[in-house]
Amino acid sequence: MSAGRHLGAAAVAALATSLLVSAPQAALALDDPLLDGKAEGSSEYGLIGDSLTAINNIYGVTVDAAGSIWYAVTDDSAAANRGIYEYRPTGFDAAVGDYRGNGEYTETGGYLTSAWEGPIQYANRDSTAADPAGGKLPWAEPRGVISLDDGGIAVSDTNGNLSDPPGTILFYDDEHRIAGNAGLGGDQGCSELAEGELAWAPFFTVTGDRLFAPYEGCNVVSVFEVPGGDPLYRLTGEGQTAGLENNGPVTDGPGNLDEIYGVSSDGDSIITSDLGFNRATKAGMVQRWKVDDPSGSWELDTSFGEDGAIAFPNQMIYDTVVGPEGYLYVVPQTGAVLRYSNDGKELLDEVQVRDVPYTQARDLDVTTEGWIVMTAKGEHSLRLMARAPSPMTGFTGSPGALAGSVELAWDENKTVYGQAPVLDYVVERSADDGKTWELIEREPSLETSLTVTELEPGTYSFRVTAYSEAGRGDAATIDSVIPSEEAPAIDVSLTGKAPATPGAGEPIVWTATVTNAGNTPLADAEAVFMRGADDAEETVPVGALDVGDEAVVKVTTETTPEEVASLTAENAVAVQAIDPSGGKVAAQATATVTLGEPIGPVVPPVDPPVDPVDPVDPVNPVTPADPPAVGKGAGSGLASTGGAPGIAALALAALLLGGGAVTLLVRARRTV
Incomplete structure (x- = not known):
């Protein structure tokens, strides 16, 4: 069985509407001059x-x-x-x-x-x-x-x-x-x-x-x-x-x-x-x-x-x-x-x-x-x-966390004696070194920072102006601000939870946390578990992931007699998604779960004894070699990620190769 839920990243969810805005699709010009009687500079x-x-x-x-x-x-x-x-x-x-x-x-x-x-x-x-x-x-x-x-x-x-x-x-x-x-x-x-x-x-x-x-x-x-x-x-x-x-x-x-x-x-x-x-x-x-x-x-x-x-x-x-x-x-x-x-x-x-x-x-x-x-x-x-409001100060701009974004910040414009309260900071952008300006339209805001998104590659100028009922003060301007370039990435971690009761046929819950670790949105994300329902490969759809988003997906397997005998269980997961340019990003992770000691002796299951037949001399049976020793796990009962290549890693590689997927190293990720 499988289950999934989305968790918005705290840093992104905390951004209010007034703090994260897309660049305007068409030029919106400010009123210039302002309504009669309104100041157009800090000295007025x-x-x-x-x-x-x-x-x-x-x-x-x-x-x-x-x-x-x-x-x-x-x-x-x-x-x-x-x-x-x-x-x-x-x-x-x-x-x-x-x-x-x-x-x-x-x-x-x-x-x-x-x-x-x-x-x-x-x-x-x-x-x-x-x-x-x-x-x-x-x-x-x-x-x-x-x-x-x-x-x-x-x-x-x-x-x-x-x-x-x-x-x-x-x-x-x-x-x-x-x-x-x-x-x-x-x-x-x-x-x-x-x-x-x-x-x-x-x-x-x-x-x-x-x-x-x-x-x-x-x-x-x-x-x-x-x-x-x-x-x-x-x-x-x-x-x-x-x-x-x-x-x-x-x-x-x-x-x-x-x-x-x-x-x-x-x-x-x-x-x-x-x-x-x-x-x-x-x-x-x-x-x-x-x-x-x-x-x-x-x-x-x-x-x-x-x-x-x-x-x-x-x-x-x-x-x-x-x-x-x-x-x-x-x-x-x-x-x-x-x-x-x-x-x-x-x-x-x-x-x-x-x-x-x-x-x-x-x-x-x-x-x-x-x-x-x-x-x-x-x-x-x-x-x-x-x-009118005082001149703006402390204006800075830098590439943002999102692709095609910039982070703007400025000092609070405090109202002093003789001024009406500041009501809004109006931000404009220019792509031609200040020859023309476009308004970044938003609701009135007194926040002193702004993330501007969906900017095309290039160099921009920005200016910010304080407005009050009296009019506007002197603006502050910054030049040569370059938006962030695209850097898509995905990450995954895997954990397992051992069953409460030792023995074969008990459930192990495997949890994969998939994260958009890049600066672009991702589409059609999915997680492929090496083992899932019926101990077979299982694919769990994840869907779209915004920047910073996490998705938690789970599958459940049953302990096998071999796992009970070895006191360990292993699984692996591979994830991939589509970036805005149509390319793929992928990552994978493995996990080993330490099982508890079973109550009573554990007898590994064997097939009914059959005398092996030598194909050369079918009359004389072949004496079987001694079976390999089965070692114990750490005995802590805690899940782990990564680890040395074993049957899980080999099976994951076979799974990925057999399915035509890209080769993935343990905990590694790259853009395809």
Whole structure:
């Protein structure tokens, strides 16, 4: 009798679909250029979220402690749209966005659509989170919005003359209920500033329990207590006097305010931004000040920028924002937002995205991940931006274990501050030294290795690129990679299991393990046992074997009296299979089983005695020679493989020769 079962090799079975791919049958090109707004290099920013619409008169924006995105809409032409809006977080999954795999994107709004719900309009000043459409106090012209440490937000409703209560900056708790307000409406008569008058404060900041708010036309920064809104003191430039008509700059250099529009803070100092159109240079300025709260005064920090300021000739500056990492973002009236080092001495880059530019940014905030949430005039008015993945490193390639395969590996591309999570490594191949590239199509994967199979003989180049929701980073390329050549091979081992009960007619189970030991698949494998059922030759089909596969086949024989007498049993097996080119591979093995001592005397079977007849002299019988001595086996009862040539080896050779098979040496294998 015989039995068979297949065992997949562990090394091959462990390969996931994303790790073992066949080369594409047809060239699949990557999208180039990418979808508008997606980065195409590591130095670029890319859109990871997008309102996909133009929001008229959008202004300030902030991200609160709970992750909600808030923005203001002044919309003086359509009062029904005026107010503040909230996108509420719903749960973030980096894989749910615009990226679809294989370097392709769709345009669905990205993370702004998948990770937030909204926008939710707060129709009135006194609308709450529980009832956003409720309330009775209409908005005037909401512009600036900032988050507060207690989880709430503050909103600058700049035209306080039109509102009740008259405060122009309102403080809200984490349920969006009014907790206080600061600043009184006024007529911007700078020579008659009332205590607490604050009619135009677009961009402001709160540090601790202090509110610092600009009064543009009067070139002062008013300081209030938070959240009660009590006025404390006013600040202005060197040589300027708060409360004087036309309180313009005294000089064109640092230390003076000219149409101050925004105030921000890095936690230690106050940073002002102004429009600067009254200066001879028409230069807006960003300046940093050290505030002394007890004396109600400040001093220009001359270590910042150049002598305390960054000047922008012929450019008005709306606002500055200090991100969690300390970088300073400068928002000009037109053109790209600029990112500076914290000391204002080095311009690091422009915050802009490819093919979706904005002509006028309004405001921005920076999330804890370092993503930029921006409001801008025109299309794509609310956008989330992140930096592209870092350049790829550690890329290697070598011949693979399979024929026509290569093994690729690279370093993990770790997500750093300011980047969106890496979603995929896209691999391409080239057979013409990089002149053209073909995509190796597969599901998105973060594995850092890949086996590419079914490559034709030749020399290849490969490149790997990291993709995120923001776009792609810089690729890494390797050249002159040669796939493995074909090396088919088969192997076999044979063992036997002695019967539990000594004696003739007891079963011996012979087990052959057939292995594809080469690097190509094999077909039509079979095992031929010298002895099988009925003590005759037995062929057991094995079938197809993938690289590394094993097949276990068994036959059973019965012990013969001769084997019982010699205390040993022998068998042999020969295997062969067909390789992909049509050639044959073969191998063979032998095994000897030591049998246990029988109980009682063993009498070898003999034929009935017959006197031999001499053919020459038929009258006189021939005296038979003494029979050869029968030696004992090792007596261990363990199976063995190989061994010195004996009756098993001689019988195997006769079997192979008689069947027209190739000659096989013990444990040897070769390709026919």
